[in-house]
Amino acid sequence: MNDPYTPSGPEAFDRLWAELEPLGRDPGSGGYHRHAWNGSDAEVRAWFTEAARSRGLDVRADRNGNLWAWWGDPGPGAVATGSHLDSVPDGGAFDGPLGVVSALAAVDELRRRGVRPGRPLAVTVFTEEEGGRFGVPCLGSRLTAGEISPERARGLTDAGGTTWARAMEAAGHDPDALGADPGALADLDVFVELHVEQGRALEETPHPVGVASAIWPHGRWRMDFTGRADHAGTTRLADRADPVLPFAHAVLAARVLAEQHDARATVARARVVPNGTNAIPSLVSAWLDARAADEDALEAVVSGVREAAGLAAREHGVGLEVAAESRSPLVSFAHGLRDRLAAVVASRAPGPGVPVLPTGAGHDAGVLAAHVPTAMLYVRNPTGVSHSPREWARPGDCHAGVLALADVLQDLLARPAREERG
Ligand code: HGY
Numbered sequence: 001m002n003d004p005y006t007p008s009g010p011e012a013f014d015r016l017w018a019e020l021e022p023l024g025r026d027p028g029s030g031g032y033h034r035h036a037w038n039g040s041d042a043e044v045r046a047w048f049t050e051a052a053r054s055r056g057l058d059v060r061a062d063r064n065g066n067l068w069a070w071w072g073d074p075g076p077g078a079v080a081t082g083s084h085l086d087s088v089p090d091g092g093a094f095d096g097p098l099g100v101v102s103a104l105a106a107v108d109e110l111r112r113r114g115v116r117p118g119r120p121l122a123v124t125v126f127t128e129e130e131g132g133r134f135g136v137p138c139l140g141s142r143l144t145a146g147e148i149s150p151e152r153a154r155g156l157t158d159a160g161g162t163t164w165a166r167a168m169e170a171a172g173h174d175p176d177a178l179g180a181d182p183g184a185l186a187d188l189d190v191f192v193e194l195h196v197e198q199g200r201a202l203e204e205t206p207h208p209v210g211v212a213s214a215i216w217p218h219g220r221w222r223m224d225f226t227g228r229a230d231h232a233g234t235t236r237l238a239d240r241a242d243p244v245l246p247f248a249h250a251v252l253a254a255r256v257l258a259e260q261h262d263a264r265a266t267v268a269r270a271r272v273v274p275n276g277t278n279a280i281p282s283l284v285s286a287w288l289d290a291r292a293a294d295e296d297a298l299e300a301v302v303s304g305v306r307e308a309a310g311l312a313a314r315e316h317g318v319g320l321e322v323a324a325e326s327r328s329p330l331v332s333f334a335h336g337l338r339d340r341l342a343a344v345v346a347s348r349a350p351g352p353g354v355p356v357l358p359t360g361a362g363h364d365a366g367v368l369a370a371h372v373p374t375a376m377l378y379v380r381n382p383t384g385v386s387h388s389p390r391e392w393a394r395p396g397d398c399h400a401g402v403l404a405l406a407d408v409l410q411d412l413l414a415r416p417a418r419e420e421r422g
C-alpha cells in the first residue's frame with residue numbers, strides 16, 4: 001500500500017540533488033575538489049549523514065572512514081548500495097554522487113511502496129574512490145577488502161606532504177584502526193552501485209539505464225626521471241642530463257601504444273623539480289594511467305612505455321624508476337546477478353534489449369566484486385563526458401535510475417539471502 005506522505009524516488013532525488021550540488025563546487029570552473037578529509041569532503045559527509053539520519057537510517061563510519069547508513073541492524077544477508085562523494089580535481093557533479101543520491105532516494109521510493117526489508121539494507125559512501133588526493137583509487141574499499149595494507153595507506157601523502165594518517169586523524173578518525181573488515185564483507189549478500197555512464201553507449205539507444213558487464217583491467221604507474229639540475233642558458237646540449245626529454249618520449253610512446261592496442265593510456269599528472277623556467281630540472285615525476293579490454297593488451301602498453309622511457313633515459317644520461325601505484329584486474333560481474341538486474345530493469349525499460357556494457361572506469365564495485373556478489377547500473381550520459389565540470393545527465397534519466405535501483409533493491413530484498421539459498 002503506497003504511503004502518500006513519503007516522497008517518491010524522483011521527488012526525493014530532486015530535493016537531495018539540490019542540497020548536494022552546491023557543496024564544494026568551484027564558482028569559477030563549476031567543477032568540484034572533493035578529496036578525502038579536505039573541507040569539501042567534510043561538508044558532503046555531513047550532508048550525507050544528515051540526509052540518512054533524517055530517513056531513520058543509522059549512520060556509521062567504518063575503520064577506514066567509509067560511511068554505512070543502515071535500514072535495520074547490520075548483520076548477515078545485508079543488501080548494500082552506494083558509491084562515492086569524492087571527485088577528481090575539478091571533477092563533475094555526477095561521478096559518484098549520482099549513485100549516493102539515487103540510493104537515498106531509492107530508500108524513500110521503497111518506503112513509499114510500503115516495502116519493509118526483511119534483511120538489513122545499507123547505503124554506503126566509500127572514501128577516496130578517485131585517489132584524487134592520495135593517489136590510490138578506491139582506497140576506502142581496498143582497505144576494507146584487505147587489498148592494500150594499512151601501513152601503506154597510512155604513509156600515502158598528498159602533494160603537500162600530508163599523510164593519510166594525519167589527514168584522517170585531523171578529520172576525527174583513528175588511523176591506527178585502519179584495516180581489512182572481513183566481517184563487514186561476510187555480512188554483505190550483495191552490493192549494487194549505480195553510476196553515471198562514462199561513455200556514450202546508452203545515448204545511442206532508447207534506454208536511460210543499462211547494466212555493467214565488466215570493468216577493464218587498469219592501473220597507475222609512477223615514473224621518476226632523475227636528471228641533473230643545471231643552467232638552461234649556459235649548459236651545452238651535450239653536457240645535459242635533462243629528465244624532461246625521456247618524459248616526453250614516454251608520453252608520446254603511451255599514445256602510440258594505446259592506438260596500436262586499442263587501449264587507453266594517459267599521462268595527465270606530472271611534477272617538475274624545481275620547475276623553474278631557466279633551470280634544467282633535477283627530477284620529473286609522472287604518472288601513467290593505462291587501461292585495456294584485456295590483460296595482454298594492458299601489459300603490452302605498459303611494458304612498451306617502460307621500454308621507450310628506459311631507452312630515452314639512457315640516451316640522455318637520466319635515471320628512471322617505474323613503480324606500479326595501483327593495479328586492478330579485469331572484473332567480470334557475476335553473470336546471474338547481472339542478468340537478474342537486466343531483467344528487473346527491462347520491466348520498466350522503453351523497449352527490449354537493456355544494454356549490458358563493459359567500462360574502462362574503475363569503481364568500488366570493482367573492488368568488492370572479488371569478495372561479494374556485485375553488480376552495477378549505469379545512467380545515460382548524453383555527452384559521455386566525465387572527470388570534467390561538463391559532466392551531466394538528464395533529470396528524467398536520473399529519475400529512471402532511481403526507479404530502476406528501487407526495483408532492483410526490492411527484488412533483491414524479496415529473495416532469500418545467499419546462505420538461505422544454500
Ligand atoms: O579513474 C577511474 O576509473 C574512476 O573514476 N575512479
Ligand code: MN
Nearest residue numbers: 088095130387
Ligand atoms: Mn571517476
Ligand code: MN
Nearest residue numbers: 095096129363
Ligand atoms: Mn566514480
